[in-house]
Amino acid sequence: MSRRRRILLWMLIVLLAGSAAILTRYCGRVPASSIGFWRVAGAALALLPFWFADWRRAGRPAVFSRGALLTGAFLGVHFATWSWALQNTTIANAALFIGLQPLLAPFIARPVLGERLNRWELAACGLAGAGMVWILGRQFALERAHLAGSLVALGSAFLCACYFVFSRKYRVRQSAFLFTVPVYATAAAAQAALALALDRGIRVGQGAERWALLGLILLPTVGGHTLSIYLLRYVKSQLITLTIPAQFVLVTLAARWVFRETPTLWFAVGAAFVLAGVILGVVKSEPPAPPPDSARRP
Numbered sequence: 001m002s003r004r005r006r007i008l009l010w011m012l013i014v015l016l017a018g019s020a021a022i023l024t025r026y027c028g029r030v031p032a033s034s035i036g037f038w039r040v041a042g043a044a045l046a047l048l049p050f051w052f053a054d055w056r057r058a059g060r061p062a063v064f065s066r067g068a069l070l071t072g073a074f075l076g077v078h079f080a081t082w083s084w085a086l087q088n089t090t091i092a093n094a095a096l097f098i099g100l101q102p103l104l105a106p107f108i109a110r111p112v113l114g115e116r117l118n119r120w121e122l123a124a125c126g127l128a129g130a131g132m133v134w135i136l137g138r139q140f141a142l143e144r145a146h147l148a149g150s151l152v153a154l155g156s157a158f159l160c161a162c163y164f165v166f167s168r169k170y171r172v173r174q175s176a177f178l179f180t181v182p183v184y185a186t187a188a189a190a191q192a193a194l195a196l197a198l199d200r201g202i203r204v205g206q207g208a209e210r211w212a213l214l215g216l217i218l219l220p221t222v223g224g225h226t227l228s229i230y231l232l233r234y235v236k237s238q239l240i241t242l243t244i245p246a247q248f249v250l251v252t253l254a255a256r257w258v259f260r261e262t263p264t265l266w267f268a269v270g271a272a273f274v275l276a277g278v279i280l281g282v283v284k285s286e287p288p289a290p291p292p293d294s295a296r297r298p
Contacts, residue, residue: 009231010243017224018247019215021095022254024086026212030205032087035213036079037191037202042217043225044184051181058175064182067170071163072186078159080191081152089149091255092248092263096135096271097153099244103128103281104161112165121281128277135270176229245275 027035055061085094103125132154140147171179195202204210228243248271255261263271 006231006234009227013224013227013231014243014246014250016227017220017243018250018254020220020224021086021091021247021251022258023212023215023219024083025091025259026208027083027205027216028209028212030203030209030213031195031199032083033080033191033195033198034203034205035083035216036076037188037195038204038213039079039216039221040076040184040191041188042214043221044181044188046217046222047177047181047184047226051177054175054177058178061178064186065170067166068179068182069186071166071170072183073190074159074162074166075183076187076190077194078156078163079187080194081156081159085149085153085156089146089153090261090263091259092252092261092267092271093135093146093150094153095248095251096274097132097150098157098160099248099278100128100132100154100274101157101161101164102244102278104158105165106281108158108161108165109168112169124277124281126277127280128274131270131273131275131277134273135267138266138270180225180229242279245278248275 024035055063082094082098085098103121106121136147136150167179167183192202205213252263256263
């Protein structure tokens with residue numbers, strides 16, 4: 001693949017994945033658990049024909065593995081909490097805190113995969129942590145309305161980092177579709193349970209809300225996720241991870257134009273520290289050692 005095509009695909013991934021924040025806000029009164037449910041349930045249905053073809057070629061293995069169930073549970077709760085954060089704070093605020101996942105992943109990978117942080121990654125965590133404390137300190141003292149959304153987005157970033165770490169652990173010997181569709185189905189089941197427990201059912205919204213849900217299925221979930229898996233065959237994982245700070249810039253500008261949400265100067269200073277830490281951590285991260293029996297399929 002040519003360099004120009006790689007860059008164009010990377011830019012498309014940023015646009016598709018970044019659309020999630022704006023589309024979630026357009027879901028309006030649809031509960032967060034229902035938003036997350038439709039994202040993964042719809043994506044699983046859209047990818048089902050590709051999964052079925054791979055499943056037959058692989059000799060019809062068991063559909064749900066322990067790894068897929070565990071990974072899907074983390075993904076399901078992540079989508080629900082991420083949607084809730086977007087509904088309860090500014091888009092820029094939620095996008096910034098969810099963007100901490102590249103720095104949280106190494107701490108999870110240490111006990112799960114045995115990977116250690118290098119000194120650059122530790123410095124990056126310190127830099128991003130300083131920016132996070134700066135923003136949360138202000139919110140705790142003067143902007144309490146955004147504090148809950150920030151903390152939930154931070155927790156959602158941890159859940160998303162768990163999803164990526166467990167995906168790398170358990171997807172080793174499976175094709176992307178064989179692993180992803182059961183993960184999406186498990187995530188949908190987890191969010192259906194949350195919707196029943198918290199909201200007494202799964203909601204679909206009305207009018208424009210339904211179009212926003214359809215957009216969430218097709219653009220960031222099927223489109224962004226699938227293109228990321230495809231591009232990983234031709235680029236380093238660091239380039240894919242750099243879509244996270246790029247998405248933050250994109251959605252912050254979009255939120256200012258669409259919803260008239262302008263970040264404060266205090267927030268901008270903290271965001272600069274956080275983004276610098278994320279970029280440093282991604283650029284200076286060392287490639288992981290290949291796991292045993294690393295016969296990978298595309």
